[in-house]
Each structure stands twice: as structure tokens, then as C-alpha cells.
Amino acid sequence: MFEALGTALNLLAGLDPKLVEIVLLSLSVSLTAVGLAALFGFPLGAAIAVGRFPGRQTLIVLLNACMGLPPVVVGLVIYLLLSRAGPLGSLGILFTPPAMVIAQTVLILPIIAALSRQAIEDAFREYDEQLRSLGANRVQVALTLLWDTRFSLLTTVLAGFGRAAAEVGAVMIVGGNIDGVTRVMTTTIALETSKGDLPLALGLGIILIAIVIAVNAAAYLTKELAQRRYG
Amino acid sequence: MDWMRRLLLVTLLGAALSALAQEKFIVVASTTSTEQSGLFGYLLPIFTKDTGIQVKVVAVGTGQALDLARRGDADVVFVHARSAEEKFLEEGHGVKRFPVMYNDFVLIGPKSDPAKVSGGHDILEALRKIKAAQAPFVSRGDRSGTHIAELALWKAAGIDIEKEKGPWYKDTGQGMGPALNTAQAMNAYILSDRGTWISFKNRGDLVIAVEGDKRLFNQYGVMLVNPAKHPSVKKELGQAFVDWVISPEGQKAIAGYKIGGEQLFFPNANQPGA
């Protein structure tokens, strides 16, 4: 195992081009997915947090449940949608990075929406009276809270990114793990491990873990800094 | 927030555009064992250089590869399970099947050889001995070409494996590589294609137990997915691929692929009955 580790570290140090290509693809797919999920998830979370409508509680429970969507299931459903035989087949994006972005966006959208809803609802409880007193309407309240909870929301985004970067089920199915096209860190680790070829898998594993740790550290530091500076 | 939105749009657009930009490409549905043998890594660049067509290989089990094609998600099918391929043709999903090449299966087993089959050249005899000894045996169990071949061999050996299997028979539902990993961990027997075995690096105590039996030959066929049934199929480009692999250039390239000096695949497009 140590021999494999040694080879892995060599690959990392030498910035093996295949490695770099795989890492960059993983990052671009997951970052885009997180960006899209935030774009739709934040307004959704805010709307549920400050809105009052019938079925709201059920929606919240459903949203929280969807945080635990199994990636393979999401991958399967998106595959069926994007397949030529499926309703969105004419888009022709199956087995391409956009398909992977879509699958990961669907996977982490509930996470971002549910977590932001919680953060904004907590803030809503604190601010509601005061903001109404100042004359803000519902939409203004939602927007104000979105900005005011920005540090919690950043943590939410980091959590979503961590989940996206680490999953393999969804991108495997909709991406097809095609060499040079849709092969990302997680699918490569799966592939190389199954081939019994450990150095590349280990190298990628090290990078993946490093990314996960970095993301968590960033989340923690953000919260600390924000607390200290803004109270 | 504005710049974030713009960045996202640009990234998405870029990704979409790059996907579209690769206009000249086809999707080939093939099997994990073929991909993992490294053949495509060697063969496809030659094809692309010759024709300018990119090939995207989606490597899954034979069953899934054919299913993929049935949904029109692939342009060409390149697998090694003749009966399944003929059924595919009967259903009207393929145009015509051409034999391309063959490789062979080998029976892998632990050095300790509990069923005493090592060095033999009769695969059916070996399987009977394994069952009699109740030695651990790993099956792929995933409707792949290898799995279908394995089941056919049990049948030919006179064993109804569905009825007669016991705890010694491990039906894993995995691809060739993962199944080999499992066999290595359990010190079990397993039927593998030679290509995957040669590139497999995690052998542990496993060695080749039985090889060379004609019944272990594994025939590959290539089919263009029927554009009449699936209008999205890239007819010309896909046909170009089919034509190329059975052409003298393609066949020469296939024979040229070696691992450790050993040729893995034997071109036989000139054997129409194969």
C-alpha cells in the first residue's frame, strides 16, 4: 500500500496532466452545480421561510427529507429524463458534463433550500416585527434576510459543494464515466480501484479528502469570523 | 450577487457550447471488460486519426449496453454476447451484426487450488470439480457477456447452477474488475476474460488455473444501432466506425494491441459465421 502511496504522491507532485484534467472537471461540474442550486435554492428557502400558505409544514418536511436523496436514484431519474427515449432526449446532453451538472444540481438543491430556509426562518423570528415596523413588505423582508444571513448561507453553499464533489452515483450514471469527457475524481477512483490500479486512485483520493477538509475549514472559519466582526 | 449570476451563465454556456462543439463524435456502448482491457485507449486514437471522428465509449455491462442502445442513447454497440446481440437484431434495434475479434476467457483460481483443477484444459471438467469440492466461486451475476458465457458453461457441464448452487457460489452483480477483487479477497475461482486479467494488478494469490479450451473463446460483434427506429443515431459516423473495425486497417490495429508483449484480441471479421 505504501508503494501505491508513493506513486500517488509522485503523480500529485508532478501535476500529472490526466490528474489535473480530472480534478478541474470535477471542480467545474460541482461548482457550477452549487451555483445553480444556490440561484434557485436561496429564493426558494427564503420564500418558504417568510411565506405563510396552506401545506407549508408538509413542504418543509418534504424538503428536509429530500436532503437525503440517494445520488444513484437521482442519477437514474435524470438519466431516464435525458435519455433519447425520454422526454428531454432531444437536448442530446446525456453523457456530457452539462448532464452531470444537472444531476448534481438536483441532488444538492434540497440541501441548500432546506438549510437556507432554516437559517432564514430563525432570522425571521428575530427580525419580523422590527422589519414590519419599518414598513418592509414580504418580498423586502425575504431579500433583507437573505443578505443578513449571508454567512450561514455561505456555510450552506460549502456543505452543498462538499456533497456534490464527493458523490459518485449520480455522475456515474448520467455522465457514463467517459474517458477524457465525463470522468471526474470520484468515478475515476471507482474505476481505478476496480482495476486494481491504486496509485491514481489514491492520488485522487488524497486530493478529494484535501478538498473536503478545506471546504469544512472554510465553513468553520467563515462562521467564526462573521461572529467576531458582525456579532 | 450580479457577477455571480453572470459567471454561472457563462460557465453553463461554455459547457454547453463545448459539448456541442464536438460535433463529429459517436457514442459507442461497450462492456467494462473491453474498456478495462485497455483496447479502446489504444484503438480509438488510431480510428480518430484516420477518420477525424471522436468516439465516446460508455462502458457498462453487456445487458446495460444493449439497453442503452435500445433507448437510442448510443450509435454503435460493441459487445461480446452473440445470443443477446441476435435478440437485439430480432427486436429491430440493430442494422446488421459483424464479427470483429475474439479473445478468450480463463479460469482463475487460488494458488492453493482446493478443487484440484489447475493446469487442466477442460473447462467443463474443471467446473464439475469445483462444484463437487464446493470451492468458493465468484460469478459476475450482471447479465454481462462474461456472465452469460459462464452460465452457458455450467449448463454445458450438465449443472443447473440456479438449482444446484450453494453458499460456495457468490453471485456478486459486479463488473470484471470488482469481481476479481472479490475473488482475490476470498481466494475464490472466477471466470475472467484474459484482457482484464492481464491488466489486473491486485492478484494476491490468484493464478490462471485453466486456459486454452475452445469453449472459452469469446466472440465480439459490432452493430450499428438502427436509425429507422432511433432517428437520433448518427448513421454515417456510426457506419464509418463499423466499417473501420472490420476493415484491414482496423483489424491490423486490433491485432497490434499487446499487453506485456502478449496479443489480447484476435481479429476475425473474415469469419462471417463467427
Add this chain to the structure above:
Amino acid sequence: MSNGKLLPLRLEGVSFTAGGRTIIDGIWLEIEAGRSTVILGANGAGKSVLMRLMHGLLSPTSGRVEWSAPEGRPRKQAMVFQRPVMLRRSAHANVAYALKIAGVAKAQRAAQVREALDGVGLAHLARRPARVLSGGEQQRLALARAGALHPEVLFLDEPTASLDPGATREVESAIRAFDAAGTKIVMATHNLGQARRLGDEIVFLDRGRLVERAPVEQFFSKPQSAQAAAFIKGELPWIG
């Protein structure tokens, strides 16, 4: 009397029930311009709910709350709560926010914010994140925010209840400044000393009912109702 002025504010038979309990019970009250009004009462008397009914955060279960002119934009009546709620921004930005919601053009906001902060003596803390300010400073900031639009009426719901004596003094002095500038002060408190210091008239509540209303000195020297007398005695046992 449609000179655009909000006052007098009329409460006509206002009641408020919630969770089966009657918190405000049939109050008839007219709040006029001029002298500062203190809503006095024990904890649980319904002061906070009455304040919110007048400000408009709550709707009465029965009866009417009516201003003398329709409320327009920007709002000309504001409220300061017991605990100041500040956004995660600078002190300056918090006051600017109120102006923005009220529809004040961006170009004019900065000057108005500075004026408001000057009025409560917080100009030197304008750039500081509002939430790191002390309790007293935050409450003064809340006053600045409420007062930035030069409201006709300023409601204050127990504004110093959570503050120490030093901060209380600062806030009371800021309130007095608003009073002197002509803003109508309506303040709820259970603190007799504060009522005396800041109020011109007392409106005394007991268990949701308006029990007594009188100019401040008369209320303390000659309370007309038994409840008021008991309350005063309870808080200041040495008044005989």
C-alpha cells in the same frame, strides 16, 4: 382636520384576544399631539399589546384604531422595541436601510443618516458593525433609525428595560431630545421613576383595561383609582 397630520389617534372600543385570553378589554382612548404620554402598568397589564395595536403591528379583535389622516409613505409613525434588532451591517447602514424602505432617494440618504446619528450622539460610531455596539448604543441607534424620517409619533415599548442605569440615562436623554423637537412620545413602561421623568400624562392600564388617565403629577400625588394607588404603593412603598 385633514391637514395631513396623523394625530389625534383614536382607539374606539378596542379589544384584543389571543389564545382564549382577553389581553386588551374595551379601551377607548384618544392620543393627542403635544405632551408626552406614558402608558403605565404592571407586567402583564397589556402595555406591549396596546403599543402594537396603536402602531399597527397587531389588528384589534374588535373595535377600531384610527389615525386622523391616512397613513402614507414614508411612514410618519415609528416604534422602538425593548430589544433593538439590528441588521448585520454598520450603524450607518442600519439607519440608511430604514430610509430606503421608506422610499427616500439614494442621493439624500447619507445626509439624513448623519443627521439622525448626530441627534443621538452616535456619529463617531457610524462605520461600526451595529451588532457589536453596547446595549445602550444599540438602543440609541434604534432611536436614530426610528427618528430618521422625522415621524410625528414615536412609540417606545419599555425601551430601557434591558439596560443598565448608565445606558438608561443616555437613552432617556435621547428621548427627551425627540420630545423637545416636537415628536409626540408614546412610551410604555412599568418604571415609576422613568414615567415621572419623561411623561407629561399617564395612561394607567390594569389587566387590559384603561383604569386611569391624568397629568403626571396629579397621577402620582392623588391617584383616583384603587389599582393605581396600589401600583404606586407597591413600587414605591414609602409614599404613604
